[in-house]
Amino acid sequence: DVKVTQSSRYLVKRTGEKVFLECVQDMDHENMFWYRQDPGLGLRLIYFSYDVKMKEKGDIPEGYSVSREKKERFSLILESASTNQTSMYLCASRSTGQVTNQPQHFGDGTRLSIL
Amino acid sequence: KQEVTQIPAALSVPEGENLVLNCSFTDSAIYNLQWFRQDPGKGLTSLLLIQSSQREQTSGRLNASLDKSSGRSTLYIAASQPGDSATYLCAVNSGGYQKVTFGIGTKLQVIP
Numbered sequence: 001d002v003k004v005t006q007s008s009r010y011l012v013k014r015t016g017e018k019v020f021l022e023c024v025q026d027m028d029h030e031n032m033f034w035y036r037q038d039p040g041l042g043l044r045l046i047y048f049s050y051d052v053k054m055k056e057k058g059d060i061p062e063g064y065s066v067s068r069e070k071k072e073r074f075s076l077i078l079e080s081a082s083t084n085q086t087s088m089y090l091c092a093s094r095s096t097g098q099v100t101n102q103p104q105h106f107g108d109g110t111r112l113s114i115l
Numbered sequence: 116k117q118e119v120t121q122i123p124a125a126l127s128v129p130e131g132e133n134l135v136l137n138c139s140f141t142d143s144a145i146y147n148l149q150w151f152r153q154d155p156g157k158g159l160t161s162l163l164l165i166q167s168s169q170r171e172q173t174s175g176r177l178n179a180s181l182d183k184s185s186g187r188s189t190l191y192i193a194a195s196q197p198g199d200s201a202t203y204l205c206a207v208n209s210g211g212y213q214k215v216t217f218g219i220g221t222k223l224q225v226i227p
Contacts, residue, residue, distance in 0.1 A: 004158075031213065042204075043217040050213065090158055101166050103149055104206070104215065106159040 002027045004107040006091050012113045019078040021110050023091030032074035033092040033104070034058075034066065036085075043090065049074055050096075081114045088112075117142045117209050121218035128195055129226050136190040136221045138205035143183045145209040150179050150190050153202045153220065162203075163190070195225045 007022035025032065033048040035058075045058030047066040055066050063085060067075040074093075078085055088111050092104040118141045128134050138148070147166045151159040163172045163179040165188065171180040178191040192199060202220040209216070 006158075033213075040219065042219040043206075045215070048213050056213070092159075101147065101164065103161045103164045104159075105161060106151075108158040109156070111156065 002029075002093065002105040004091055004093050004105050006089075006107040006110050008110050009108060010111045010113075012115060013078075013081050014115055015081060015083060017078075017081045019081050019112070019114075021076040021078075021089055021091075021112070023074045023076070023093075023107055024072050025074075025093040025105070026072065027093065027095070027105075028071065029093040029105075030071070030096045031094045032068065033094070034064075034074065034076045035090045035092065036060070036087040037090055037109075038087050046076065083114050086112060086114045117207055117214075117216040119205060119207050119216050119218040121203075121205055121221050123221060124219070125222040125224075127224045127226060130195060130197060132195050132225075133191070133193050134195055134223070136192070136203050136205075136223070138188040138190070138207075138218055140186045140188075140207045140209075140216070142209055143186050145183065145207050146212065147208045148179075148181055148188050149206045149208070149215075150177075150188075151204045151206060153204060155201075159204065192223075195223075197225050197227050199223060200225050 003026045034046045035043040049068040065077045091107045149164045150162045165181040176193040204220040
């Protein structure tokens with residue numbers, strides 16, 4: 001089974017801090033994703049990466065950056081945390097393979113609170 | 116722009132009942148559709164993936180169908196159990212391989 005591991009389940013930070021969320025997958029997947037999930041809004045894509053050092057903006061990249069130095073690890077960075085970034089953050093990975101039959105696999109999520 | 120709607124938003128059923136969850140989408144040019152389960156405060160667990168060329172997929176008590184022409188998918192759960200209580204989300208992959216649009220989910224409660 002695919003294992004996607006997010007480093008923290010719960011995190012509390014202060015406004016203005018630089019925050020790092022880490023995600024590691026063990027299935028050699030090329031593609032990795034960061035989403036945030038908010039009540040009534042569902043999951044929204046922040047960034048994704050299709051290879052080491054490659055990244056693409058998703059729907060809501062403002063205030064975030066990412067890093068992918070190794071294939072198995074994808075980091076989300078909040079450059080200067082703000083209270084509106086309080087949310088559930090979900091990491092996912094997916095193989096490239098055949099386009100139509102590759103499922104996304106998710107981690108357990110990080111509940112981030114910015115005070 | 117793809118839009119995904121799940122109705123109802125919440126559902127409560129007695130144990131043992133068969134039930135259907137609905138997902139509709141606006142753009143029928145999809146790669147695949149995936150159903151997930153999410154327990155409170157947790158991540159998403161993949162249940163079933165239906166490719167665009169398929170009509171249905173089955174796993175145990177779960178059966179998912181896809182009708183691209185009408186922009187609909189259903190998730191059928193047979194003989195529901197209290198352990199099935201969770202939020203079920205549908206996700207549509209379209210408009211670019213990495214573009215996945217999620218519904219907000221249906222919160223299911225199975226009453227013992």
